[in-house]
Amino acid sequence: MTEETSQNELLAIRRAKLDDLRSKGNAFPNNFKRNALAEELHSSYDSLEADELEKEKVYVSVAGRVMLQRIMGKASFITIQDLTGRIQAYIKSDNLDEEAYNDFKKWDLGDVVGVKGKLFKTKTNELTVEAESIFLLTKSLRPLPEKHAGLVDTEQRYRKRYLDLLTNEDSLKVFKTRSKLISEIRKIFNEEGYLEVETPMMHPIQGGATARPFVTHHNALNMDLYLRVAPELYLKRLVIGGLERVFEINRNFRNEGLSTKHNPEFTMLEYYTAYADYKDQMDFIQTLLKDLAKRVLDKSVIEIEGKKFDLSKPFKRLTLLESIAKYLGVDKSKLEDRKELEIIAKKLNVEKIKDASNGKLQLEIFEKGVQDKLDQPTFIEAYPKDVSPLSRTQEEDPDYVERFELFIGGSEIANGFSELNDPDEQSERFRQQVEQRASGDQEAMEFDEDYVEALEYGLPPCAGVGVGIDRLVMLFTGVSSIKDVLLFPQLKPKGKD
Numbered sequence: 253m254t255e256e257t258s259q260n261e262l263l264a265i266r267r268a269k270l271d272d273l274r275s276k277g278n279a280f281p282n283n284f285k286r287n288a289l290a291e292e293l294h295s296s297y298d299s300l301e302a303d304e305l306e307k308e309k310v311y312v313s314v315a316g317r318v319m320l321q322r323i324m325g326k327a328s329f330i331t332i333q334d335l336t337g338r339i340q341a342y343i344k345s346d347n348l349d350e351e352a353y354n355d356f357k358k359w360d361l362g363d364v365v366g367v368k369g370k371l372f373k374t375k376t377n378e379l380t381v382e383a384e385s386i387f388l389l390t391k392s393l394r395p396l397p398e399k400h401a402g403l404v405d406t407e408q409r410y411r412k413r414y415l416d417l418l419t420n421e422d423s424l425k426v427f428k429t430r431s432k433l434i435s436e437i438r439k440i441f442n443e444e445g446y447l448e449v450e451t452p453m454m455h456p457i458q459g460g461a462t463a464r465p466f467v468t469h470h471n472a473l474n475m476d477l478y479l480r481v482a483p484e485l486y487l488k489r490l491v492i493g494g495l496e497r498v499f500e501i502n503r504n505f506r507n508e509g510l511s512t513k514h515n516p517e518f519t520m521l522e523y524y525t526a527y528a529d530y531k532d533q534m535d536f537i538q539t540l541l542k543d544l545a546k547r548v549l550d551k552s553v554i555e556i557e558g559k560k561f562d563l564s565k566p567f568k569r570l571t572l573l574e575s576i577a578k579y580l581g582v583d584k585s586k587l588e589d590r591k592e593l594e595i596i597a598k599k600l601n602v603e604k605i606k607d608a609s610n611g612k613l614q615l616e617i618f619e620k621g622v623q624d625k626l627d628q629p630t631f632i633e634a635y636p637k638d639v640s641p642l643s644r645t646q647e648e649d650p651d652y653v654e655r656f657e658l659f660i661g662g663s664e665i666a667n668g669f670s671e672l673n674d675p676d677e678q679s680e681r682f683r684q685q686v687e688q689r690a691s692g693d694q695e696a697m698e699f700d701e702d703y704v705e706a707l708e709y710g711l712p713p714c715a716g717v718g719v720g721i722d723r724l725v726m727l728f729t730g731v732s733s734i735k736d737v738l739l740f741p742q743l744k745p746k747g748k749d
Contacts, residue, residue: 262395269358270391284366284387288312291336293371294379302373314339314381315366315389317418319396323357329380332365333418340380341367347384355388362392410741426737429548430725434501436547437521437721440540446497446523451486453479453503457698460484462641462685463506464694466516479505483522484642484716485703488671491524492711499523501721512733513663516742519721526712530644530654530670533715534631537658537666538567541629541724548728556730561629561660571634572618579622587614596621607691611636611651626659635669641681641697644670654715660727668717675707 273279293312297305316334326345331338345353347369359365366387374380397404397419409416409423416423438448456475458465460482468477483502490498501521508514525533542563545552552564570578577584586592593613597605600620608616614636626632633656637645643653655669672678682699689696725737735741 259395263393266360266391266393266395269360270393272358273388273391280390281387282389284313284315284389286313286315286334286366288314289336290314290316290332290334290339293339294337297371298379300373302377305371305373305379308371310371311369312371312381313366313368314341316364317392318359318361318363318365319418321359321361326353328356330359330365332367340374340378341369341386342372342374342380342382343367343386344382347382348386352386356386359388360392360395362394362396363388364390364392407743410735410743411746413739423736426725426729426731427739429729430721430737433544433548433725433728434721436544437501437540439547440543441499441523444497446499447495449487449490449495449498449500451480451483451490451500451502453505455480457700459697459700459703460486460642461506462639462695462697464508466505466507481506482520482718484718485700487522487524487716488711488714489703489706491526491714492706492709496526496712496714497524510742512735513723515722515734515738518734518738521719521721522716524671524714524716526714528715529713530633530656530668530715533668533717534567534569534633534656534658537668537717537719538563538629541665544724545728554727554730556661556727557732559627559661561727563629567629567631567658569631569633572614572632572636573634575622575626575630575632576614576618579625580617587617593617609636609638611638615639623659623664624662626662629658629660631656631658638684640669641685642669642672642678644672645677663723663726664720665723665727666717666719668715670713670715671711673707673711673713675704678707679704 270279297310300308314332314334316332318330319333319338320331322329328343330341330343332341343353343356348356366389367381367383368385369381369383372380372382397415409420417427441448454468454477456477458478458481460480461484463481465478465481468479469475470477482504483500487498487500499521501519503517504520505517507516510516542552545554545563552562554561554563573584573587576582576587580596582596588610590610593610594605596617597613600617602613602616602620605613634646634652635643635655637651637653640653640655643655646652646654653669657664658666672681682697682704685697686699689698722734722737726734729737731737
């Protein structure tokens with residue numbers, strides 16, 4: 253018998269059971285009310301001795317999915333799983349009428365059920381609900397993955413996340429951590445006096461970051477729109493409008509490749525602070541990560557594959573050129589010489605060297621030769637102006653800007669800078685972007701006249717930061733692929749290479 257044949261036979265058996273349920277009335281009732289969750293019950297009563305629990309006379313209604321069964325003659329056990337964990341139920345024929353107990357014995361793993369009864373402790377001291385009434389709420393027609401192996405095929409885990417969550421406790425833990433992380437971010441920013449806002453996800457022109465956008469079309473307006481690559485230009489409009497501390501937890505879209513660190517749809521925290529500069533934000537982001545680790549994980553040292561990252565210690569700080577000199581072993585003075593840059597870039601297989609500006613080559617050299625080596629938390633600052641079109645120019649060196657990126661474990665976690673608030677300089681930067689776009693750079697921005705007009709009303713001195721939520725969850729949970737922290741990562745259609 254093939255696996256497919258076996259699955260089809262099991263499906264046929266379960267469908268027959270469903271047909272029998274339909275013949276008796278509503279096969280999918282929705283009148284059962286749960287009043288207790290597994291974790292709450294274990295937390296409240298696991299510490300009690302059996303006789304103490306008996307004196308309490310605790311009656312509960314629990315519900316969830318049947319994950320384990322021990323069907324015996326006149327007394328059986330099942331284990332029910334809800335969002336918080338598992339609780340055992342004792343099903344005894346003496347407590348039910350004969351038809352109800354016989355129907356119970358037809359239950360399958362994966363069925364969604366409800367149980368009402370009194371809590372007690374078994375001889376092995378396991379907290380259990382002694383059923384006084386039972387309810388089959390949803391018949392599961394397809395068998396769950398084998399209970400010991402679980403869903404082991406990686407692609408199937410991503411395509412059928414619902415089964416992964418049901419059978420893989422580690423996966424469920426990752427997404428609970430993700431939810432708690434985002435919740436704590438909101439709490440911290442509210443405590444710090446930031447206002448949470450929402451900005452458009454469809455933009456009339458692409459902007460806010462150098463990235464290739466997705467394009468869609470609005471039929472009623474007969475115009476193309478871009479799914480946002482970043483909310484930056486809208487958030488800074490709000491700072492101009494007087495919202496001096498704003499943040500948004502947003503979905504961004506970039507029409508780029510897939511990797512263990514990249515998904516075309518991803519989540520960012522982006523926030524802006526008036527009367528602050530990029531160095532203030534470097535201090536704030538370090539404090540933010542330390543506080544999040546304490547709140548979410550109850551520790552400040554994170555361990556991933558044997559490597560420890562202590563978020564309570566000051567993060568390293570290097571300029572972009574200093575990092576290249578340090579990790580590639582080159583003289584820093586050579587990194588502003590065109591010929592030397594081309595030699596280094598060629599060794600690293602940088603593409604389109606001749607067409608790239610010096611700043612672009614410096615960034616490419618950094619990304620190809622240095623970034624992966626930044627293991628311990630490190631701020632890289634002083635980025636070239638020509639790859640940072642929205643950043644404020646450094647006072648001491650006009651070829652570079654007041655910008656930083658934070659790297660942990662070789663991954664970029666955050667990107668921030670003092671904001672360019674000179675409307676004339678911003679216009680010139682946009683014109684340069686338009687020229688790059690005309691030369692074939694699909695990631696270059698367009699000229700945003702409306703944003704420049706907004707700047708002319710006066711953007712207070714400010715600094716903003718974007719934090720990759722998905723990569724932060726990877727860091728906090730110790731997983732190595734972004735697909736493991738996205739409930740539904742982007743995948744190729746089945747059967748496509």
